[in-house]
Amino acid sequence: MSSLQPVRGTHDLFGEDMRRHREVLDIGRAVANRFGYDEIITPIFEKTEVFKRTLGDTSDVVTKEMYTFSTKGGDEITLRPENTAGVARAFMSNGLSQQLPVKFFYGGPMFRHERPQKGRQRQFHQAGVELLGVEKPQGDVEIIALGVHFLKELGVYGDTVLELNTLGDTESRKAYRDALVAYFSKFKDQLSEDSLDRLEKNPLRILDSKNERDRKLVADAPIFSDYLNDFSKDFFAQVKDGLDDLGIAYEINPRLVRGLDYYCHTAFEFTTTALGAQGTVLAGGRYDGLVKMMGGPATPGVGWASGVERLAMLMTREIVIAKPVVIIPMGEAADKRASVLADELRYAGYRTELGYSGNLKKRLIRANKQNACAAIIMGDDELAENSATVRDLVSGDQSVVKLDELVEKLAIYR
Ligand code: ATP
Numbered sequence: 053m054s055s056l057q058p059v060r061g062t063h064d065l066f067g068e069d070m071r072r073h074r075e076v077l078d079i080g081r082a083v084a085n086r087f088g089y090d091e092i093i094t095p096i097f098e099k100t101e102v103f104k105r106t107l108g109d110t111s112d113v114v115t116k117e118m119y120t121f122s123t124k125g126g127d128e129i130t131l132r133p134e135n136t137a138g139v140a141r142a143f144m145s146n147g148l149s150q151q152l153p154v155k156f157f158y159g160g161p162m163f164r165h166e167r168p169q170k171g172r173q174r175q176f177h178q179a180g181v182e183l184l185g186v187e188k189p190q191g192d193v194e195i196i197a198l199g200v201h202f203l204k205e206l207g208v209y210g211d212t213v214l215e216l217n218t219l220g221d222t223e224s225r226k227a228y229r230d231a232l233v234a235y236f237s238k239f240k241d242q243l244s245e246d247s248l249d250r251l252e253k254n255p256l257r258i259l260d261s262k263n264e265r266d267r268k269l270v271a272d273a274p275i276f277s278d279y280l281n282d283f284s285k286d287f288f289a290q291v292k293d294g295l296d297d298l299g300i301a302y303e304i305n306p307r308l309v310r311g312l313d314y315y316c317h318t319a320f321e322f323t324t325t326a327l328g329a330q331g332t333v334l335a336g337g338r339y340d341g342l343v344k345m346m347g348g349p350a351t352p353g354v355g356w357a358s359g360v361e362r363l364a365m366l367m368t369r370e371i372v373i374a375k376p377v378v379i380i381p382m383g384e385a386a387d388k389r390a391s392v393l394a395d396e397l398r399y400a401g402y403r404t405e406l407g408y409s410g411n412l413k414k415r416l417i418r419a420n421k422q423n424a425c426a427a428i429i430m431g432d433d434e435l436a437e438n439s440a441t442v443r444d445l446v447s448g449d450q451s452v453v454k455l456d457e458l459v460e461k462l463a464i465y466r
């Protein structure tokens with residue numbers, strides 16, 4: 053029955069996949085914490101306005117990818133396609149502009165209606181950070197360094213390249229925009245329909261087009277660096293300088309633009325060739341215009357978002373999980389005593405399993421499958437003496453241990 057399958061582009065996460073997913077989020081949270089970023093959880097849906105206004109009418113996300121619906125109360129709601137707009141909304145809703153800088157880490161599901169393929173789902177997860185209230189390039193450097201620490205700790209940094217570009221300030225973007233309009237207008241007959249639309253509304257976006265014909269034209273388009281004013285050049289120089297100080301390598305990619313409307317100055321992506329076509333694992337930049345665009349006080353911002361599924365795929369390190377202790381009661385009295393013992397061991401911090409049923413051999417086989425470190429075998433005879441047999445499942449060694457000394461004796465398995 054097809055309704056027993058999850059919705060196209062969504063997945064159930066459990067077992068090894070879940071552990072890897074959890075590891076990515078845990079490491080992201082821990083690293084962000086070290087940089088002084090506290091966690092925020094914003095709602096997974098917001099008023100559609102929040103995204104429409106900020107992401108821009110011409111972005112792929114807004115034009116094609118949003119899950120939008122009307123509620124019973126008549127509100128227009130959208131499942132969040134990304135979390136920066138939500139964090140900015142929360143920043144304003146909670147009056148946080150009084151305590152700058154504001155530094156947040158977030159992790160959770162995002163929703164985009166796009167064609168599912170490897171590394172591209174309709175419900176996927178991002179871990180990200182936002183730094184609000186720092187206008188200096190120091191902020192950009194800190195945010196990128198945070199990304200580097202994160203990727204290093206996941207053990208995937210060596211598989212990635214940091215691509216870097218600048219989108220300049222408003223004046224530079226205006227000059228570049230004019231140059232792009234002049235250039236692409238000569239090729240109106242060759243541009244894709246989407247890009248014709250972008251030419252009117254946001255020509256920068258054409259650079260981000262995935263259409264074959266557009267890409268050919270983009271190859272010869274004017275380059276941003278030729279249109280940067282001195283302020284923007286200097287800002288970018290300081291970002292690069294700060295990265296050099298930290299020994300962070302990067303490659304300048306003059307074609308790199310962020311897909312969303314609110315970015316300025318620094319734009320960056322950590323990309324990998326190890327995942328096929330979906331090669332961007334972490335992407336971000338500066339978004340000084342965002343909070344104001346949403347009706348709040350002018351507040352500079354910089355941040356990034358990473359794809360948790362893509363990072364989990366890239367990560368090769370093994371996730372260590374605690375090996376359980378398995379209690380195997382043989383007999384009715386032992387069953388009863390086993391549940392009390394399991395409770396004690398769990399309070400003492402041991403991952404504890406009960407070998408529920410079957411003969412001793414079967415239960416031991418199951419314990420080995422569960423990768424248990426030790427089995428506590430409780431027969432009625434031993435119980436009468438208030439003891440049990442502890443069997444080391446690696447060496448096979450056995451010894452009889454008094455029940456009240458068990459917690460202590462198991463300490464070697466910690
Ligand atoms: P792409 O070019 O791959 O569509 P994007 O520019 O739309 O990426 P961002 O909005 O910058 O992506 O999101 C940041 C990160 O989130 C991406 O680099 C990627 O790792 C991840 N991501 C984005 N969309 C998806 C998706 N549909 N499925 C899985 N991960 C995704």
Ligand code: MG
Pocket residue numbers: 112
């Ligand atoms: Mg996309």
